[in-house]
Each structure stands twice: as C-alpha cells, then as structure tokens.
Amino acid sequence: MPRVLVIEDDETTAREIVAELNVHGLQAEWVGDGRQGLTLALQNDYDLITLDRMLPGLDGIDVVAELRRAQVDTPVLMISALSDVDERVRGLRAGGDDYLTKPFAPDEMSARAEVLLRRRQPQAAQRLRVADLELDLVSHVAYRGGQPLTLLPTEYRLLEFLMRNSGQVLTRSMIFETVWGFHFDPGTNVIDVHIARLRRKIDGAGQTALIHTVRGTGYMLAARETTVTS
Incomplete structure (x- = not known):
C-alpha cells in the first residue's frame, strides 16, 4: 500500500486529505509541523508527500528545498491558500512536483496524488x-x-x-x-x-x-x- 506523508497544520483540512487518500487505497500519516514533517520525510521512504505552504516550525518552501538538497526524490504535492502565480512558481522551483490551491475539491487532490504516484511507479495497477x-x-x-x-x-x-x-x-x-x-x-x-x-x-x-x-x-x-x- 503506497505511503503518503501529509504535512498540514490545519486539522480539518488534514482530516479531509487523509480520508480522501485512504478511500483510494493510500496509507496516509499526518503531521502538523514543518520541522517534524521534514524529519519524518528524511527518515522514512514515503511514496508521496502532500505539503502545506505555510507551516509552523518550518515553512513548506524550506521543507521541500531541504528534501531536494538531501536528494530525496519523493513526489511533493504542495497545497496552499497562496494562489498567485509567483507563489506557485516559487513552490515548483523549490522542488515541488505539483501545486494545488485552497480551497480544493478532495477528488481533485486525490487525482493529482494518483498522477504523481503513476509518474514514480508507471507500472502500478490501474x-x-x-x-x-x-x-x-x-x-x-x-x-x-x-x-x-x-x-x-x-x-x-x-x-x-x-x-x-x-x-x-x-x-x-x-x-x-x-x-x-x-x-x-x-x-x-x-x-x-x-x-x-x-x-x-x-x-x-x-x-x-x-x-x-x-x-x-x-x-x-x-x-x-x-x-x-x-
């Protein structure tokens, strides 16, 4: 079962993400702090990370940048209320693989997650x-x-x-x-x-x-x- 790390400080949003991922057969683990999320991402082999842009402890941009500097190639779906083009570009250039703005439809989030997983595992069952x-x-x-x-x-x-x-x-x-x-x-x-x-x-x-x-x-x-x- 693919493992997903959900780094999101808003509990309601996190529960929505975890529930949607679970129904699609993904094992989701939630953490609400950027620094703790970075530690988990460095210590474990996740198949996907969903990453909030604004986090306590360590900002989402810094989290994904640190992951890429550590040569962690896990796909990262960035999720943020900051929707302007400059912010999206900044997130992608820092190392994010996709960028989803809040509020979002749960099925769109899971569809984006599945696309990123298929890119990493092209032979996965469809x-x-x-x-x-x-x-x-x-x-x-x-x-x-x-x-x-x-x-x-x-x-x-x-x-x-x-x-x-x-x-x-x-x-x-x-x-x-x-x-x-x-x-x-x-x-x-x-x-x-x-x-x-x-x-x-x-x-x-x-x-x-x-x-x-x-x-x-x-x-x-x-x-x-x-x-x-x-």
Whole structure:
C-alpha cells in the first residue's frame, strides 16, 4: 500500500486529505509541523508527500528545498491558500512536483496524488479486479462481466474502498469515516442505503453475489461467501 506523508497544520483540512487518500487505497500519516514533517520525510521512504505552504516550525518552501538538497526524490504535492502565480512558481522551483490551491475539491487532490504516484511507479495497477467485477482507476468506470455500470460519485468511492479491501470485513465505522470523511454516527442508515443501491447495480439477477453483510459488524466484498450473510 503506497505511503503518503501529509504535512498540514490545519486539522480539518488534514482530516479531509487523509480520508480522501485512504478511500483510494493510500496509507496516509499526518503531521502538523514543518520541522517534524521534514524529519519524518528524511527518515522514512514515503511514496508521496502532500505539503502545506505555510507551516509552523518550518515553512513548506524550506521543507521541500531541504528534501531536494538531501536528494530525496519523493513526489511533493504542495497545497496552499497562496494562489498567485509567483507563489506557485516559487513552490515548483523549490522542488515541488505539483501545486494545488485552497480551497480544493478532495477528488481533485486525490487525482493529482494518483498522477504523481503513476509518474514514480508507471507500472502500478490501474484496475482493481474481484471475480468478474473490475474498477478502472483512471476512467472511474466499473464493469461487471465486461458490462459498464453507472455509478454515482459516492457509490464509486464506496466500491473502490470495498474492492481495495476485498476479503476483509469492514465495519460501518471504517466505511463511514473513510468514504464520507467524518466520524460515524451509529444512528444513521446512510451506509446501508448506499450499500443497497450498490448491490442492485453490482449483484444483478443470476450473478454471484459479491457484496456480503456481516451481521452486527459491517460488510465485505468477496467472490465467495463463507461465514457471512447477504
């Protein structure tokens, strides 16, 4: 699983970034201080770094410049509220690989992250497969038995999370916090509603059921049912 270091001092923004990266199968680690982020980046082999421009401890420009001086070639996605051209150019010239301005759409951030990861690992898989269910991570189109499926954005995110963790039981809390990006409310049925809609599209008549309910726990996507109930 690709590892991402998120260096961001705003907790709300950091949680949004981590949640979006997690749903796309990336393992994100968050730190809120520039100097601490630099230390972690120098000591660990991350696949990607998202870096806020203005940070306590050490500015984002200084962080990426120090990384490049230390010959750390990890792709860096700079994220900043400073949107003028001079600032973007400064960030890129300091060693950033891409520059995203705040406020940003989470799916644009994850798409930029995936592009940087593909540049570093051009042979990385671009499709997820479970039995005859496929998910194209580039076009964001799902196929069952070779036939395209029409998914809403949240359904796509939910299916991707299930497929990236196929064979594993995912609790409602895990699903809610990863796909929706905030803490689970035990009183909500939003997960069950979306699972039901996704089932109708994925598990058609005459097809082997792939989405299974684990009573009292959550859901699992698997080619064969064992100790679960649909």
